[in-house]
Amino acid sequence: MAVESDADRLALLSDFGQAVTINGTSVTAIFDDKFLMIDEMTMNIESSEPQIECRTSDVLGFSNGATVVIGTTTYYITTLEPDGTGLTTITLHL
Numbered sequence: 001m002a003v004e005s006d007a008d009r010l011a012l013l014s015d016f017g018q019a020v021t022i023n024g025t026s027v028t029a030i031f032d033d034k035f036l037m038i039d040e041m042t043m044n045i046e047s048s049e050p051q052i053e054c055r056t057s058d059v060l061g062f063s064n065g066a067t068v069v070i071g072t073t074t075y076y077i078t079t080l081e082p083d084g085t086g087l088t089t090i091t092l093h094l
Contacts, residue, residue, distance in 0.1 A: 029054035
């Protein structure tokens with residue numbers, strides 16, 4: 001399926017995503033909390049990099065510091081990265 005319209009993007013997110021709440025507004029997003037290894041001179045710091053991907057139209061007006069609730073965990077937005085195709089990746093922190 002080509003993701004060409006906002007309806008197509010919503011269908012994709014509905015198939016693979018979940019409801020999340022951003023500053024009290026429910027949107028559908030794909031949540032990813034990938035493992036991150038930082039090797040600062042072999043100190044091997046392990047962490048994670050939580051992020052969501054959602055429709056750009058759903059997150060217009062939100063900015064860094066906004067709250068994102070996923071399940072029972074509250075995150076804060078650190079970056080919003082629109083990709084030019086109608087989807088935005090939002091990086092989160094606890």
